[in-house]
Amino acid sequence: APPPPGKPLDPASIERIDLPVGHAQGLCYAFDSLYVVVNSRHSETGSGVFRLLDTNSDDKFDKVVVIRRLEAIGGEHGPHAILPSPDGKGLVVLMGNQTRLPRDFTHSRVPELWGEDQLLPPMEHFMKGVRAPVGHIARIDPEGQTWEVIATGFRNQYDGAFNEEGELFTYDADMEGDLNTPWYRPTRINHVISGADFGWRTGSAKFADHFRDSFGAVVDIGPGSPTGVCFGYGAKFPGKYREALFVCDWSYGKLYAVHLSEKGSSYEGRFEEFASGAPFPLTDILINPKDGAMYCIVGGRRVQSGLYRVTYRGNWNAGGEAQESTRPPGQNFRGKRLVLESLLGEGARQLSRNELADLWGNLSPDDDRALRHAARAVLEKHPAGMWRELVLKEENCHRAGLGLIALARAGAPGSAGDVMNKVMEFDYAAIRAEQDRLNLLRALTLALTRGGKPEPEIRLRVLRWLDDIYPAASARENRDLTALLASLESPSLVPRAMMLLETSTSQEEQITYAMNLRFIKEGWSPPLRLQYFQWLARSENYNGGPRFRGYLSDIRRDAIASVPAGERTAELKKWFRAPGEKGPAQFSSKPRKVVKDWAMEDLQGLLGAGLEGGRNFANGRRMFGIGSCHACHRFDGEGGAVGPDLTAVHGKFSPYDLLESIVVPEAEVSDQYGASAFTLRDGSQVVGRIMNLNRRRDGTGGDVYRITTDMMRPNETRAVKADEIVSIEPSGISMMPPGLLSTMEDSDILDLLAYLLSSGDRDDPMFKN
16 A cells, blocks of 8 residues: 655665666566566667566566567657557557668558658758657557557657546657747647557658648647646546546646547647656656555656646536547447548458548548548558559549548659649649648658659649649648748749748748748849848847757858859858857847837727727738737647637637736736746845756766746757755746737737737638628
8 A cells, every 4th residue: 555645665665676677667467477668779688678577476577578579769768658559469569750660560550651742851950850650559468479560750758548438648748859840849739549640750841730631639739748648537526637638747847637528539729737846857647546646756867756646626416427428329420430430450451442432421521530541541541553553543632632642652653743744734723722732842852751752844834833732821831831842843933932932920930931942943033132131130039949059050151052153252252151149039130129018098998899800811910920829829730839829818808808918927827837936045045947957977966956937938048956956936937028019000909809809810800801
């Protein structure tokens, strides 16, 4: 039994397993054995999955059996958790992205068509040269004879948990070095469906969320270091927490409760901060069904470890049992997806042409991304010749787009040209849904990355088709279009891409255009070339994660190499070198003037009628950039993540409350994003948020906190030794800087509010005249 609260564990109650196995990151007792996942090149066993047996029934493990040795190319992102499968017949293992897929894996539910699919060379500063698939989840049998890949494309999914329906969830890591780049992905909850590629790639090659050859997140959390996860089943907690998925964030010291709800055949979610501390470096979590308590372990990276017990004070069952979710009558979406996924498993039968034609209907334009993903994966598991004509004869642009993505990936002879010709049959401007337009662009991209350089005649036709639609209505489309036109060496790309670079106010969007222009040699006028390098100088004041400067340096290096010797004028060469002094970030070539130091009494009278129609969507998006909102906040899949995601802000704030949170940020400071005040022994005080925790490098012992004091500069941290801290208290000071609206007119502020309240929907009534 565990000790009473506040009492230490009795060392005599801890029994050592006297076998040469250590550095374990995954443990699972199943099939009368203890399975151990070792993640260390320095362990006596090396990295891999091992089985401990009691061969003489004396209640002591005495034998180590190798289930699978694993080739780990790094440290912390290697082999991780191991879980019993819901059917009781096998185990599921979670491998981080520094674990190579075993060469002798027995089967993959993911179509073995994985690739990088980049039109231009990616920029890499971590795990250079490592290519897909890495970061995978597999099912194994108890003896380790099989290794069946369930899903790929993760970064560092440390742990996983099955819900009561047997669906697997994990909490995947971000790449903190990529903060405030276009390719940054926050930590996120993934529903691990069979056959999915979740799109993690190294450096700038990560798949965007709108790429439908990957599967998206249930919910984005934000920056952090994911560790243990578990469901609340069996906890003596109020009902909603007994159904929640609990996930641990090591670096920020936060325990989140994720509340899942069914969406089609998958799930969507919302999260709340359940517990936190400073520090609280969580590593693992479980619910003890005997006492209904939650147990958490803290430690890692040589910092002080500890065991916590979390209990609920009060009548935990006051609301009765948690209510089971129900589906609309007659619509068993999940069952339909599982039938499709069964066709991805080892030994699954091949469908006939007629059955594939029936399956084709599952690519319909509804809101069930998981069902469509499963249907596309089944297609890709069959020879393309069996379903090619279904794609090429399809007139519905939604089904055709998804089918063309599959056809381009399948790589059948001549498929690249067929894909390009089919894409060009559609009137792009007449397609209402942005995602349908993006699917056509993705199909074109895959046709080029998989099919190679097109024939001159096809290249010219594709260029004419692209020229007619560029620039497009959305930043996502323009990102993909710019890359396509750059890869095809469009002679008319530069002026339009430079116009987008100059008029966009998000540093992420600007970096996208600059990155795609860096190899272009033709089409530059001297003023445009100068303007480009002046942007590079201006971008040195932008802020991001630890590798942000490296990416900008890569763009500069490649752009300089692309300037012909005869065009390197003395004036241009002045801008080749990055400026030595940094100043405030400026997202346009023309600085904005201060309009007013706005107060609530100046603006509250504008609300109401001011948001009833006639607002400007494009200007609202522009103001989101002008106000530097994107530096900290994510919105509609873009922006930073050190502050809360604002995409669903309309469901949380009234227009008045939203405006007040911007004008008077200290009026209400969320515990989740608030700062702490660290009082030091010398009497000084540091105000900020703990970003990381480590043991001192000099080996003298003691923990060192890395504290961010300016959320606009997330890469700049201050090191504070734990033994120098007298106290840590909530500061009550907002990390959000004041005066963000000072360069805006009142009409600009209303456009910004409408943009935020619309969740990025340009068809919202607020934008209608």
